[in-house]
Amino acid sequence: MKPAAFKYIAATSLAQALALKSEHGDEAKFLAGGQSLIPTMNFRLARPAILIDINGIGDLAGIRPSAQTTRVGALTRYRALQRDPALARQFPLIGEALPHIAHPQIRNRGTIGGNLSHADPASELPAITLALGARFRVQALERERWIEASDFFVGGLTTDLAPDEMLVEIELPLLLPRTGTCFMEIARRKGDFAIAGVAAVVTLDDQDQCSDIRLTLCGVGETPIDASAAAALLSGQVPSEAAVRDVAAAVQAMIDPGGSVHATPDYQRHVAGVLTERALHLAYQRVRHGQG
Amino acid sequence: MDRDDHDITLVVNGSSTLRRVESRMLLSDFLRHELGLAGTHVGCEHGVCGACTILFDGEPVRACLMLAVQANQHEISTIEGLASKDGEYHPLQQAMHDHHGLQCGYCTPGILMTMSAYLRENPSPTEAEVREALSGNLCRCTGYQNIVDAVMAAANRMRV
Numbered sequence: 342m343k344p345a346a347f348k349y350i351a352a353t354s355l356a357q358a359l360a361l362k363s364e365h366g367d368e369a370k371f372l373a374g375g376q377s378l379i380p381t382m383n384f385r386l387a388r389p390a391i392l393i394d395i396n397g398i399g400d401l402a403g404i405r406p407s408a409q410t411t412r413v414g415a416l417t418r419y420r421a422l423q424r425d426p427a428l429a430r431q432f433p434l435i436g437e438a439l440p441h442i443a444h445p446q447i448r449n450r451g452t453i454g455g456n457l458s459h460a461d462p463a464s465e466l467p468a469i470t471l472a473l474g475a476r477f478r479v480q481a482l483e484r485e486r487w488i489e490a491s492d493f494f495v496g497g498l499t500t501d502l503a504p505d506e507m508l509v510e511i512e513l514p515l516l517l518p519r520t521g522t523c524f525m526e527i528a529r530r531k532g533d534f535a536i537a538g539v540a541a542v543v544t545l546d547d548q549d550q551c552s553d554i555r556l557t558l559c560g561v562g563e564t565p566i567d568a569s570a571a572a573a574l575l576s577g578q579v580p581s582e583a584a585v586r587d588v589a590a591a592v593q594a595m596i597d598p599g600g601s602v603h604a605t606p607d608y609q610r611h612v613a614g615v616l617t618e619r620a621l622h623l624a625y626q627r628v629r630h631g632q633g
Numbered sequence: 634m635d636r637d638d639h640d641i642t643l644v645v646n647g648s649s650t651l652r653r654v655e656s657r658m659l660l661s662d663f664l665r666h667e668l669g670l671a672g673t674h675v676g677c678e679h680g681v682c683g684a685c686t687i688l689f690d691g692e693p694v695r696a697c698l699m700l701a702v703q704a705n706q707h708e709i710s711t712i713e714g715l716a717s718k719d720g721e722y723h724p725l726q727q728a729m730h731d732h733h734g735l736q737c738g739y740c741t742p743g744i745l746m747t748m749s750a751y752l753r754e755n756p757s758p759t760e761a762e763v764r765e766a767l768s769g770n771l772c773r774c775t776g777y778q779n780i781v782d783a784v785m786a787a788a789n790r791m792r793v
Contacts, residue, residue, distance in 0.1 A: 343657060343659065343662070344657045344659075345657065346636070346637065346655075346656075346657050347637065347656060347657060348637045348656065349637055349639065349656035349700065349702050351702075351705070372700075372703075375698055375699060375700075375703075376680060376695075376698055379659075379680075379697075379698045379699070379700070380679035380680050380698060383659070383678050383679050383697070384679065392656070392700075394703065396703065420692070440765075443680075443769070444683070444768055444769025444770075445693060445747070445751070445766060445768075445769055446683060446686050446693045446694050446695050446747065446769045447680060447695065447698075447769065449689075449692045449693060449694050450689075450694050450695075450698065450699070531765075531768045532768055532769065
């Protein structure tokens with residue numbers, strides 16, 4: 342398996358990369374970590390005429406904390422995310438999800454921006470950024486805009502990015518006080534694509550009642566699924582087992598998993614329900630025990 | 634489309650080299666076909682099996698998921714550079730031999746590159762951590778137990 346022929350350009354600045362993309366549009370692809378793009382090129386499922394390598398643009402990588410948010414450069418590799426102690430402390434959800442992303446060799450190359458732009462619905466980070474209420478800074482040659490995570494993933498492997506745009510930065514709002522999080526996933530083997538994965542973000546008031554809940558899923562639809570509306574059943578309550586079961590049933594009713602040779606849609610729906618119950622329960626326990 | 638060739642300089646196992654490569658050439662094929670370093674094995678060619686694992690600037694990566702042209706101005710280590718110059722095995726190579734950590738040997742170079750880098754950063758791993766670190770390298774012969782034993786033994790020896 343070898344990629345079809347293409348023209349390779351190593352961009353030395355963001356302006357150059359954006360100018361090239363503006364000139365060539367859909368004919369060109371940005372090459373970041375390449376851990377999804379190169380395999381699809383090896384299979385010749387993707388045959389870009391031009392590859393714009395952005396790995397030399399140092400400004401695109403890095404983790405920049407501030408008072409209200411943490412900003413993560415699109416070219417930041419999974420490995421760098423895993424090794425940043427402040428990020429792990431502020432966003433334990435990310436730390437919990439990263440080991441599920443492929444394998445160490447892949448995490449050494451793969452980038453957060455590449456992952457989100459590829460928008461694989463079975464991938465963890467789209468669901469995680471959705472659960473955390475992230476927003477994405479997107480640049481074109483002489484334009485810039487912010488896209489909410491909830492508006493970014495528009496279909497299977499499809500984002501709101503225009504052909505001349507690049508995702509350059511991810512902004513994560515800090516968790517509210519008294520918030521617990523949990524990510525859980527079932528895959529056939531360690532590092533495989535999720536049969537189903539669930540991210541839960543639970544905020545409690547001072548009576549230990551849920552004041553805010555975010556619940557998202559990966560692997561069970563064309564896009565990451567925001568099931569926060571189903572989880573809103575728990576608002577204003579101390580989550581009882583019965584209430585959490587009701588949320589899981591509502592999640593099962595709202596998703597439409599595609600199934601595969603390894604998991605029927607019914608099985609995926611079952612797993613999504615089980616993980617929803619477990620993740621909500623554990624996130625709640627974590628707030629009460631102060632473990633974020 | 635015309636051939637898209639690029640001149641690259643890179644350091645492979647400590648030696649600097651200058652080559653002209655076509656942009657679509659995978660790093661794994663470059664190492665094997667252009668440099669004759671056929672110890673880097675090619676299994677699945679889409680990043681699943683781990684047989685082609687090499688060190689790119691010291692970190693394990695899949696050589697089949699990188700282009701040779703991306704190695705320009707970078708440093709690569711392959712299995713051919715793991716033993717010392719006088720031929721003495723790396724402790725991990727010796728331990729794989731001692732513990733019968735390979736049968737057909739196809740996955741072995743990738744495992745050695747992955748785990749030698751891992752032990753450098755994690756000199757005292759638990760068995761569970763070793764299994765986690767090995768998760769990106771498929772072996773269809775051994776059932777992994779002897780590989781895990783070898784890595785644990787090598788870790789012991791390297792700590793002394």
